[in-house]
Structure formats: structure tokens, C-alpha cells
Amino acid sequence: MAIYETQSVCPPQDRFLWGDTRYHKKRGGGDLFSIPDGVRQVLGRLTGLGFEAHLVGGCVRDLLMGREPHDFDVATSALPEQVKCALCGLRVIETGLRHGTVTALAGGQAVEVTTYRVDGGYSDGRHPDSVRFTDELTQDLARRDFTVNAMALSPKGELVDPFGGRDDLGRRLLRAVGEPAHRFEEDALRILRALRFGSVLGFAIEADTARAVHECRALLERVSAERIAAELVRLLCGQDAREILLEYPDVLGVFVPELLPMVGFEQRSKYHLYDVYTHTVEALAAVRPVPVLRLSLLLHDVGKPETFTLGRDGAGHFYGHALRGSEMARDILRRLRFDNETVDTVCELILSHDIPIERSERAVRRWLGRLGEKRLRLLLEVKRADNAAHAPGVSSRAQQLDEVESILARVLEQGACFCLRDLAVKGGDLIALGIPPGPGLGALLQKLLDAVIEGRCQNERDVLLGYAEELRSQTP
Structure with missing residues (x-):
């Protein structure tokens, strides 16, 4: 068995506590991060039979940083079959038995348990062609990616850190x-x-x-x-x-090679102080860290290099960049296998990000009808972040967006109808009037919705049925 140096995880005033039932890290406010019972059960099963078992990887890093780990991985000197025997009575899934890994389900917690190993070659550039099991923890840690992920923590609270990961955490x-x-x-x-x-x-x-x-x-x-x-x-x-x-x-x-033409691409506009790529990054950093928002800002101007024209006055223009960007974004996101909802939402936000929203209840209702409340709110966030990355003091749209948000809140509070689901009449009501099912029925429902959104008709059943009869009589 290899001999390696260990060190106390933390100085005395900030020490991990390991006992029969607890493994906590004290925090400044006095609250504690607890190792889940299932993880302690797995460690206890292995060490109780004389095997080494350590927490490894990201959970050790997170504990040292005072972050609550989301996943717990265990490395052990026990061979895979010995691990399965030690965990007898627990549900064990052979998730990667060839590479020495099983996943134990204990106390509602999934714990990945891997035998100490040395990896062979990586002919595919992703996975080892073979593995060799070892009884030396340091050899197992040596195969890991970064020093902060190459530390192990024993049940006694001793840190095994052969590559200086703790110092790198501090720096x-x-x-x-x-x-x-x-x-x-x-x-x-x-x-x-x-x-x-x-x-x-x-x-x-x-x-x-x-x-x-x-x-x-x-x-x-x-x-x-x-x-x-x-x-x-x-x-x-x-x-x-x-x-x-x-x-x-x-x-x-x-x-995403489509990003490269944006780098250093000067916009030649008084509204912009950054090139296209830098503007993109600044806008992305100005929005909440929500995937669809960040993806939308990353790609919102991807169509600019292709649509650039130079005016007679020397100013740059990007006519149609939102439409082209939406098309390019759809290709990019599909290539990266994003789900359809993400693709559709991001592309809709990019397509609409440069269209002004009139500050009126009628306009806001129409936008609600087009996007729905959720996407409209996302669009306002995209617009606000895009505006934040423009040249300061030049045609700021922040106040306009504030007014649109106030109108949106008022419209929603009024319970305004802005989609077919909220319309007071349904397809069956129109069929009862003698209007046959088919495309014409859908078109008529949309006309009724448009009339309600534009304030030409109240969203009341009798009123809408009367208006439907009127529209029907006007049809040749």
C-alpha cells in the first residue's frame, strides 16, 4: 500500500467534524453542510470491511470552498465485486463496471463508487481504452483533470492532496x-x-x-x-x-464557428462602442443566468456580419440581422441537439429583440397574443440587456422598457384576453352557428381574438357570436 502524506482539512477554527453520524463543515453563520446519510452509509460499509474509502473529486472541492456539494463520489481500494458485496442489501447499478464504477442508491442518495484505477490510452479522445485497478490512491488521483478535482478526503477528515489542489483553491x-x-x-x-x-x-x-x-x-x-x-x-x-x-x-x-466573424467586427455606429462580439458578451453578462436568456444574448447578433452595409454617411447598418440571426441560431442550436422548446424560444427572442414595442395597452396585448406572457417577459429582459451594452447616454431605451413593463402589469391585472384559450367563444360555439370545421373556422376565431386585443370587441360570448355572424355575412 502506498504511503502518502495527509493534512488536516481546515485550521482549528474552521474544521470538518466527522463522527459516527455526522460530517459537517462549520460556516461563518453557524449553519452546517451535512454529508447525506446514504453517503456515510456507503463509506461505513467499505471501511468496516477494512477497505480504504475516500470522498473524491468535486464534492471535496466544494466542501473546501464552503459550497454544498450536489454529488458525492467515492473512491475505494475494494475491487468492483468486493464493492458489490460490501453494499449487499443496497440497490447497486453497474453503471460502469468495466471501468470499476458502480452506483449505490442509499438513503435516497445516488453515490458513485469507483475502484482506484490507472487509465490506459484514450484512442477516441474521450474514454480510456482500458483500466488497471490499483491499491494506490495517489495513482487514481493522478489520472484526474485539474488539481482542485484531484483531492480526496478520508472519513477521519484527512485530506489527500498530492498535486497542490488546496493551494490552488486558495489562489x-x-x-x-x-x-x-x-x-x-x-x-x-x-x-x-x-x-x-x-x-x-x-x-x-x-x-x-x-x-x-x-x-x-x-x-x-x-x-x-x-x-x-x-x-x-x-x-x-x-x-x-x-x-x-x-x-x-x-x-x-x-x-459555433458562426461566432468567429463577430470578433473584432466594428459596428461603425454612434449607438455602439464595442465590436459585435464584445457587445454580445457585455449584453450576455447583463442578463440573468438563465439558459434561454444567456443563449439568446450569445446569438442575438450572430447575423450582423452577413447583413452589414455601409451608408453614405459612413455609418454601419445591419438591416435584417434579427431575421438572419434567428435562422442561424436555429441551425446552431439544432446542431448542438438542444430541445425544441429551447430552440423555438431562443429563435423567437432573437427575431423580436430589435423590434420596438409601442407603449400602449393595445400594442402590449398584441405582443402577449404573439408570444404569451412568459416569452414576452423574457423578451423584455433580452431587450434590457441588449440596451445595457450600447454606448452610454445614446438613445437609452431603459425608460421605455420600464413603461412597457408597467403597461404589461396593468394589462395582466385586468385579466385581458390575449390568446385563443382566453376567448369567450370556442370552436364549438361557431360550429353551432353553422360554420363548418376547417381552416375557415380557425381564421374566424383569430379574427375575433384580434378584435378583442385591439379593443374593437368585448370578450363576451354574446357579443363575439354577434360579431362572428357579422363577419360571416361579409364573406362572399
């Missing part, structure tokens, strides 16, 4: 374990994970690791679209997304 630094390029060649997704960790944790990326991120970026072509999309969304919603996006557009350009 808020993301550094690859070993040679960065080698780590990325093993698993190309680590390139995007580096950016995601930098964004979410607010860490700087160490110089050699950052250099390798740039140099190895083409390896991302090996990664599936679904994995790219998942990492991208988390990156975009991170606290330091702005800094990462400004520093690494070449990396994003591997899987």
Missing part, C-alpha cells in the same frame, strides 16, 4: 494535473470543462493550462454535440462567463 486557480496538453488529448471535453470551471467558480486558468486550451481546441471536434451543449450552458450561466467568453472565443468557435 482561485485552475491548473491541470501533470502536462495540460496530455490531459486534453486524453479527454477533449476537459478543454471545455476548464472554461466551465473558470466561469462557474470564478477561477483564473493557470498560464500553461490556458495555453494548452487554446492550442488543443480543435480536439473538441471529437466530443458529442450533447456533451458540448451541456458544458456550454453551464459556462454561459457562470459568474465569470464574461471573462471566459472574452478570452476564449477561438475555443467556442470550434463548435
Whole structure:
């Protein structure tokens, strides 16, 4: 068995407590993060039979940072079959038995348990071709991506940190374990994970690791679209997304090449002080970290380079960029395998982001009829963030958006009808008047809704039926 140095996890005033039933980290306010019962049960089963068992990876990092872990991973000296025996009576799923991994369900908690291992080659650039089990924890930690994820914590509260992960946490630094390029060649997704960790944790990326991120970026072509999309969304919603996006557009350009023409593209407009890409990033950083909002801002001006024209006065124009951007965004999001709801919402927001909303109840009702309340509210957020990234003091639309939001609140409070679902008559009512089912019936319902939205007709059944008869009589 390898001998390795351990250290106390925290200084005395901020120590982890491990007992028969608790494993907590004290926080400034006195509240505690607790290791779930199911995790303690798994650790106890393994150590009770004489095996080593440690918490590893992201849960250790999060505990040291004072963050509540969402997932708990355990590494153990027990071989997979021994793990299954130790966890007898619990539900055990053979999620990756070939690589030494099982998932135990204990106390409502899913705990991934992996035997200490050394990985073989990575011919596909994503997964090891083979693994060799070992009884040395440090060898297992050596195969991991970044130093802050290459620490282990024993049930006694001892930290195993052979690569200086705790010091890097203190410096808020993301550094690859070993040679960065080698780590990325093993698993190309680590390139995007580096950016995601930098964004979410607010860490700087160490110089050699950052250099390798740039140099190895083409390896991302090996990664599936679904994995790219998942990492991208988390990156975009991170606290330091702005800094990462400004520093690494070449990396994003591997899987969204449509972003690259935006970099350095001058807008030549008094309304803009940034190039298209920088404006995009500044707008993205100004909106809430909600996936559809961040994706919408990332792509809202993607159509600008293709639609640029220069006026006689030397000013730049981007006529039709919202329509073109919506079309391009649909291609991008489908390529990355986003779900239909996300694709449709983002494309609708991009298509509408540059259309002014008249400050009147009639206009707001029409927008509600077109988008619905949820999407209209999202659109207002997109517009506000886009405006925040314009040149200061030049045609600010913030006050106009405030007025639109006030009108929206008033319209909704009045219970205004803005969709067919809220209309006081239904298709069956019109059929009873003798109007046959079919496209004409749907068109008539839409005309009735338009009349209600525009205030030409009250949303009352008898009134609407009378108006329907009037429209019917006008039809040749």
C-alpha cells in the first residue's frame, strides 16, 4: 500500500467534524453542510470491511470552498465485486463496471463508487481504452483533470492532496494535473470543462493550462454535440462567463464557428462602442443566468456580419440581422441537439429583440397574443440587456422598457384576453352557428381574438357570436 502524506482539512477554527453520524463543515453563520446519510452509509460499509474509502473529486472541492456539494463520489481500494458485496442489501447499478464504477442508491442518495484505477490510452479522445485497478490512491488521483478535482478526503477528515489542489483553491486557480496538453488529448471535453470551471467558480486558468486550451481546441471536434451543449450552458450561466467568453472565443468557435466573424467586427455606429462580439458578451453578462436568456444574448447578433452595409454617411447598418440571426441560431442550436422548446424560444427572442414595442395597452396585448406572457417577459429582459451594452447616454431605451413593463402589469391585472384559450367563444360555439370545421373556422376565431386585443370587441360570448355572424355575412 502506498504511503502518502495527509493534512488536516481546515485550521482549528474552521474544521470538518466527522463522527459516527455526522460530517459537517462549520460556516461563518453557524449553519452546517451535512454529508447525506446514504453517503456515510456507503463509506461505513467499505471501511468496516477494512477497505480504504475516500470522498473524491468535486464534492471535496466544494466542501473546501464552503459550497454544498450536489454529488458525492467515492473512491475505494475494494475491487468492483468486493464493492458489490460490501453494499449487499443496497440497490447497486453497474453503471460502469468495466471501468470499476458502480452506483449505490442509499438513503435516497445516488453515490458513485469507483475502484482506484490507472487509465490506459484514450484512442477516441474521450474514454480510456482500458483500466488497471490499483491499491494506490495517489495513482487514481493522478489520472484526474485539474488539481482542485484531484483531492480526496478520508472519513477521519484527512485530506489527500498530492498535486497542490488546496493551494490552488486558495489562489482561485485552475491548473491541470501533470502536462495540460496530455490531459486534453486524453479527454477533449476537459478543454471545455476548464472554461466551465473558470466561469462557474470564478477561477483564473493557470498560464500553461490556458495555453494548452487554446492550442488543443480543435480536439473538441471529437466530443458529442450533447456533451458540448451541456458544458456550454453551464459556462454561459457562470459568474465569470464574461471573462471566459472574452478570452476564449477561438475555443467556442470550434463548435459555433458562426461566432468567429463577430470578433473584432466594428459596428461603425454612434449607438455602439464595442465590436459585435464584445457587445454580445457585455449584453450576455447583463442578463440573468438563465439558459434561454444567456443563449439568446450569445446569438442575438450572430447575423450582423452577413447583413452589414455601409451608408453614405459612413455609418454601419445591419438591416435584417434579427431575421438572419434567428435562422442561424436555429441551425446552431439544432446542431448542438438542444430541445425544441429551447430552440423555438431562443429563435423567437432573437427575431423580436430589435423590434420596438409601442407603449400602449393595445400594442402590449398584441405582443402577449404573439408570444404569451412568459416569452414576452423574457423578451423584455433580452431587450434590457441588449440596451445595457450600447454606448452610454445614446438613445437609452431603459425608460421605455420600464413603461412597457408597467403597461404589461396593468394589462395582466385586468385579466385581458390575449390568446385563443382566453376567448369567450370556442370552436364549438361557431360550429353551432353553422360554420363548418376547417381552416375557415380557425381564421374566424383569430379574427375575433384580434378584435378583442385591439379593443374593437368585448370578450363576451354574446357579443363575439354577434360579431362572428357579422363577419360571416361579409364573406362572399
